[in-house]
Amino acid sequence: MSASKLQESGDVRIAHSLHTKEEEFVVKRREIVFQSLQKHEIHCSQNKVPHIALLSSGGGQRATVGLLECLVQLDKAGLLDCILYLSGVSGSTWCMASLYQEPDWSTKLETVKDNIIKRLSGPGVSWGDAFAKLKKYYNGKDFFSLTDIWAAIVVTTYMKEIDEHTLTDKWSQLGKDPFPIYTATDKQSKQEEGGDPWFEISPHEAGYSLSGAFVETSNFGSQFDNGSKKKHQAEIDMLYLQALCGSALAGEDSKEFIWGKIQGAAAFEDNPNSPPVEKWYQVLMDLVDMNLCVLNVKDPSALDQSIRTMLNGKNLAGGKSQLIFPTQKLNLADKEAAKLYMKQYTEDVCNYLSQFSLGPFDIFLSICRCMALWIWGRNYNFLHNMTDESVPSALLRSETRDFEDAGLLLNSPYFSVLRKERDIDLIISLDFSEGDPFMTVREAADRFKKLNISFPEVNIPSEDLEKPKDFYVFKGQNAPTVIHIPLFNVVNCGDEVEAWRNKYRTFQGPYSAEKITEVMEVAGKNISNNREKLKEQIAAVVGKKAHN
Template identity: 55%
Template sequence: MTACGSWESGSVRIGHSLNKKEEKFVARRRKKIQKSLKKLNITCSDETEVPNIALLGSGGGARAMVGLLGSLDQLKEAGLLDCVLYLSGVSGSTWCMASLYQEPDWSTKLETVKNKIVQRLSGSAVSWGDAYDKLMKYLDQKLSDPKEISLTDLWAAMVITFVKEIDEHTLSDQRDKLSKDPFPIYTAIDKQYKQNNDADPWFEFTPYEAGYSLTGAFVETSNFGSKFKNGRKIKDQPEMDMLYLQALCGSALADGDANNKFLWEQIKAYSGYKGLLDSLDGCALPLMYLLRERFSHSFSPSTDVDLQNLWIWGRNYNFLYGMKDKAVPAALMKSKMRDYIDAGVLLNSPYFSVLREERDIDLIISLDFSEDDPFETVREAAKMCKKRKIPFPEVNIPDDKNKPKDFYVFKGRNTPTVIHIPLFNEVNCGGEVGIKKWWDTYMTFRVTPYKPKEITDLMEVAGQNIKNNKDNLLEQIRLATEKKQL
């Protein structure tokens, strides 16, 4: 176990500090940001006056994936993307991030990368045979210990339907490629801690570390999923690939019986998925028992397997198991396994990944692609921060729920400034009727993939929120810089 900003390979790091490699990245990035600010006529005498800016992408399935891409495109066009230090996402926004970070220095060639992603999303689907083969690879890695099998393995094969690729790269592959882009943070939550108001459920993945954001307990990302005891790795497991990470971060269906029912109804509606499930017979019997017992009560397996215990998502070995450290909640160190799911089931925006004190964020730009209440994420973030005594501005919600505007700013003393941008609003959608029309088209649980025109239309309407507010964004960046200089 280590307690500094770096780790020993195969050990747990406990401490409220940045990973040493993240620190080095931040130092390099701030120099680039300083030059970008100068081009915008914002002068910083040295790097200490450069504001730390975090860009957040909320969840929202394919809508969030496409909406974030359109927003980033316009931020680049406005000359503002190079001012961003961190890019963090929940659920569907992580699908966009995973596509972007396949390309080193994607922000320097965003037009080309964007067109490549749009072409992929507009193209033909990955074959069911390839999806099935990928699922079998996941199961083959875990059948030696069935406790590791979860529905996230199956969900990863289904996520292929939305992202239209099988990405077998790993997050740690990006370590040596982080140069000219914002630092990526993918987010999830610990399901067992979701209902515990005093616990820290917030979990993050970066190219360097994975761990509990607020507790300050981390492990090298390439070792997440390996077996640990007393803070040391005792059994190596292959690092999860980016497809599985997208499934884990985008597993909103993991929470609630209603969502589970919806999932199965959609599976039954498509013969391809049905065929995929049927083909599991004899290959992954425990998982098949799990699926059929949960979704079809007429199935009676002749096994001693505890099917209810197998109804799990995102199950991985707990790297904190067996440790004794006063800085870590005791409950986190008792269980051998933990379940990690979509952070959006608790808060649909990754505020707590960037609110770590050591990241010292001055300005948060929150792109909200959430359905229903357009202010829920920022309001709930304020409540949660108040309870945890984390600096966050007071959030006074205007009476704009059904027809939100396209730009809100929340400020406080000794807090980061928060910019909140709802996706569909009265400015880019033409009023309440127009907003409803857009939501009817881009609902979260839409089964059919977007058509090419729907993709370009969604990117354009998301981009309008940036284009229409370029001056407002620039002014808040200027004010954050001036505040930093005081």
């Protein structure tokens, strides 16, 4: 069956080629790029138009508002129309989701920016609305995970909205904006030898960038068997997509933060009055509090005793099995052992309670189980039971896959744009990372070298490691040119680089209007101060492409 027929049928597509609709978009977008180059007196033939990708790293709200202002400054410089692809990780995808709500946003960016900033600076989503959305996820999907909780409780806190649009219903083939690519990683593949962790989601396809295995975006999350759709699931909405791509706290050291959020969500619900549901509810609340105690190295023995009394007493009748509590003592002095103890304790209590019908509190039981098992982004595996030697065998066996923030593996979406078929000539990398401002580009160079994918050598002057500049260019003989732009640098921050980093950490509450303005001003200077350098590098890749 041809690739186009596969795309029409909704089956899995395994091929190192672009989706036909992406190919059609590229043809149209290249004309816009061509016209933009002519305005800057950068001349090339229409069949030699350079493919330029703008990459934006993760970095929480720092990346969200930083990317927004960089795009505004590119627009003011007349360079936004030179961009073919826009790809993001984590917090940058939050900005992208807001932009692509508005068709042809790049033609009215100042207005779009003002609307986004007004929302981010305004009132948040109410607990009632957030919890109603969480229930909607719980009741409407085959798999419920911490990503659903992250979407409803955390992303809404930062983005101040519940975006229920889908990626496909907001995309027009006639769109005048750069082609968006959202990125995540396959959690199991990170831990498997020879796995393919790099996962991309575009308006047309979702799938593995390196293996070339894709499914229609509208079918991502549906159940497949041997390449054919078996059971349809509704397309994921943009709120969930932002959580899938922007769940950087999926690192195990964030459990206290998430248990705290769950505690707040549980407290929102009215406490039930009728036993035994009241007892079930109390067990779950004690279980949440017990986890928080252990994470804060506080004695949870009173909570433990309360749970044991209720579950082993006569308060909960009708169970098919009795809960066997651990006999060993909880050792708070050994943090790792204490974490493992609570993981098993939580899982055992949840498994026991699952015998009963908890009514409205089934959702909290599921949340506690997800916390114990640390389940993020679980979806059906569209490659299940397929046979194809070009795809890692582990991807073909499992019925489900778990997805998480790509920033936990590499905090910039290089893998999405460096698929050979996208033929990228120039990458403009905006780096909003916390800490080492060169980590992403150096790690990318190392990873691509191991995979035999063309990428320029990355050499950073030793004096720049502590005092980064605002513009770096890396070139190679048969590799795309990479422009690397760190957010905080000696040009826009002077000697206060470290102070700026400390003021704008990744994991802090939603920014005030003042903080949003400050980050945008700093980020914008990285573009406005380097307009001519950007034009020079664009002209250089045009010349290189013409020569080749």
